[in-house]
Amino acid sequence: MTHLSLATLSSITSAAAPTYTRADLTPGIVHFGVGNFHRAHQAVYLDALFNSGEGHDWAIIGAGTRASDAAMRDVLRQQDWLTSVVEQEAGSSSAHITGVMVDYLEPGDSQSVIAALTNPAIRIVSLTITEGGYYIDPASQKFDPTHPDIAWDAAHFDTPKTAFGLILAGLVKRRDAGIAPFTVMSCDNIPGNGHVTENAIAGLAQLIDPALAEWVKSSVAFPNGMVDRITPATSDREKNLLAEHFGIEDGWPVFCESFKQWVLEDNFPAGRPALEKVGVQFVDDVAPYEHMKIRILNGGHATIAYPAGLLDIHFVHEAMEHPLVSAFLKKVESEEIIPIVPPVPDTDLNAYFALCERRFANPKIGDTIRRLALDGSNRQPKFIIPSALDRVRAGASVTGLALVSALWCRYCYGTTESGAVIEPNDPNWERLTAQAKRAKDDPCAWLEMSDIYGDLAQAPAFVAAFGTCLDFLWANGTRAALEAYLANRL
Structure with a gap:
């Protein structure tokens, strides 16, 4: 067993190691939210680029604002990031x-984060902040703009707590020092994630100074991107699989599928790494790709x-091995979701969708149903409800999507069909x-949640x-509900 670190890196033969030397790297990116997805996606693309000699x-400096970020930092520090x-x-x-x-700033140390953001x-x-x-x-x-976290940052701009407050403070410091603004790049799974990020930062700025909000909108780039x-x-x-099969002790390894995708708008006035050389697709308009992914893949996850x-x-x-669940997914996708997704180049x-089915069925990934069911109050309005609304407006059937919502409601009752308690999710x-x-x-009581x-x-x-x-x-x-739907009896 080899504990992962720079000192032991050369002795690890079971896994491919970086061909670049850490001492040769200098930071160009500050990343908020060093979670599993970031380390399996953005960091992997950069690793491939660095391995090519470019x-x-x-290199990345990590940053975070949550208690869980501190736990991640402590683990990664022990293995030299x-x-x-x-x-x-x-x-x-x-x-x-x-x-x-190459570094991970201590969560809660706003001054260190702002200093790093001010570095030319x-x-x-x-960002990958979910x-x-x-x-x-x-x-x-x-x-x-009324959220308590945002109100705090607006009132305590010198010591912000949110990623948006820290980013805005860094941008202001750069502006005042005559340093060009950095590009803000969301890597989260949100429609129009660049626009959403701009709205958050400019929205916070508006609470502080309307002129600052206008400067953010006119001077800072927020490219949209689709990640998968x-x-x-x-x-x-x-952790045990890594130790057993590869002989590596890693406090927080990342397991993922081999498939990855990143479609990105090429809007980086301050420069960017040559990610097109390692598979990132740069396009003029990300919207068709993200629309496809959010409706078909993420909507599919929510469906099962x-x-x-x-x-x-x-x-x-x-x-996916359960005949009723997999058939339910196929019918909802083929009859209600895919027909209203606009063409993608x-x-x-x-x-x-067939690719999504194969990915969902991968037995090695160990992805859990509980993870897919997490945070439905945020995910349903992005992944399911828009498809249902589009179909209603088109006068088309919504039986399958209504059943998806009904199943979510039944899940939130807090017990499974067997009577097992569903822990808060x-x-x-x-x-x-x-x-x-x-x-x-x-x-109708469920639908009273108009904010959803x-x-x-x-x-x-x-x-x-x-109903x-x-x-x-x-x-x-x-x-019985799945069987009825599949037989067109609902």
């Missing part, structure tokens, strides 16, 4: 080690999450559980379909 002035990345397919597994991060060498600030980290009102999908790689959470399972959770299925690949949407779990209990006898359902809650076709589906679920159970 871009060594684009190195990460083991294990790519898994049904018939193969391979590991490599990335070394693109930093030309990109990137869909729920952008202070978006679920129904309007607009920035919420299935990356489950790390548990003892992954709740029936599988109610049936006590643990892993995603096990859900050089892409066959049905072939893309959403920041708003108490509220969701209370509404789900009311909705057992009155389905918006205009869809007023659409008679959806309200009727949802029928939820009543059937409570009367007959999840298996």
